[in-house]
Amino acid sequence: MGVLNVTPDSFSDGGEFFDPDMAVKHGLKMTADGAAIIDVGGESTRPGSASVSEDEQIRRVVPVIEALCEKTDVPISIDTYKFEVAKAVLDAGAGIINDITALSDERMGELAAERQVPVVLMHMQGTPATMQVEPEYGDVVGEVLEFLLDRAKRAERFGISKDMIFIDPGIGFGKTTEHNLSLLRNIDKFVAAGYRVLVGTSRKRFIGNITGKEKPAERIFGTAATVALCAAAGVSIVRVHDVAEMVDVVKVANAVNDV
Numbered sequence: 001m002g003v004l005n006v007t008p009d010s011f012s013d014g015g016e017f018f019d020p021d022m023a024v025k026h027g028l029k030m031t032a033d034g035a036a037i038i039d040v041g042g043e044s045t046r047p048g049s050a051s052v053s054e055d056e057q058i059r060r061v062v063p064v065i066e067a068l069c070e071k072t073d074v075p076i077s078i079d080t081y082k083f084e085v086a087k088a089v090l091d092a093g094a095g096i097i098n099d100i101t102a103l104s105d106e107r108m109g110e111l112a113a114e115r116q117v118p119v120v121l122m123h124m125q126g127t128p129a130t131m132q133v134e135p136e137y138g139d140v141v142g143e144v145l146e147f148l149l150d151r152a153k154r155a156e157r158f159g160i161s162k163d164m165i166f167i168d169p170g171i172g173f174g175k176t177t178e179h180n181l182s183l184l185r186n187i188d189k190f191v192a193a194g195y196r197v198l199v200g201t202s203r204k205r206f207i208g209n210i211t212g213k214e215k216p217a218e219r220i221f222g223t224a225a226t227v228a229l230c231a232a233a234g235v236s237i238v239r240v241h242d243v244a245e246m247v248d249v250v251k252v253a254n255a256v257n258d259v
Helices: 020-033 054-071 083-092 106-115 140-158 177-185 187-191 205-211 220-233 243-256
Strands: 002-005 038-041 076-079 096-099 119-122 165-168 196-199
Touching (some): 020 038, 020 054, 020 243, 038 054, 054 076, 054 083, 083 096, 083 106, 096 106, 106 119, 119 140, 140 165, 177 220, 187 220, 220 243
Parallel strands (some): 002 038, 038 076, 096 119, 119 165, 165 196
8 A cells, every 4th residue: 555645744745746746646656556455635644733624635536536537537536534535535536534533433333334435543542633642551462453443343333344444553653663573573463353454564653763764755664574574474564664675575575474
């Protein structure tokens, strides 16, 4: 899954693809590089970020999604937790909802069931504005997994079929570096839980904390280590910025695992 941030302030590439034409060009490059899904977002969810109105998100992403759908058959997902945004982009041609609040808004679950589209349910402690203010857990792996399984069962009750539900432990969303490492060490427990798994580690701060790389774009090799780990563990989707490089990582990991 290639990341396409149509925002002025995302942590890794804020502003780089805010222009719709540049965003479409980059989306098409990621498909050429081997992305199986393009994940479009119109609101930064980096730590400390402020909310963006639904109207503004729609203004940012709908033209990009419409253009991508005209030019590629690669599925487009929308990274949003806001109902009106999700509805507008599904109308524009997107086919997946990636919700960092795991369908906290019941209307999102009802919409996904009505349209019969896959959903990604992510765990987050707090909100983007507060999530990195001293996050605490008694058992981070157990608590995150329990939350996700509860939300996945809830999604099924909305009428979303199990094979259309992905769970995401939310690396970097209300977690310390050690929390993130614990989740990655135990990612096999998520894979074994009965739902397909998505993991997004790409360029994140915990990689910088480990490697000493301050600039997100310089964290590609650290990202590659986590992507290889996830692919080897059976994770279904890795959400990344550097598509061409991570496609090679996944190919080699899968070859070693004889997948």
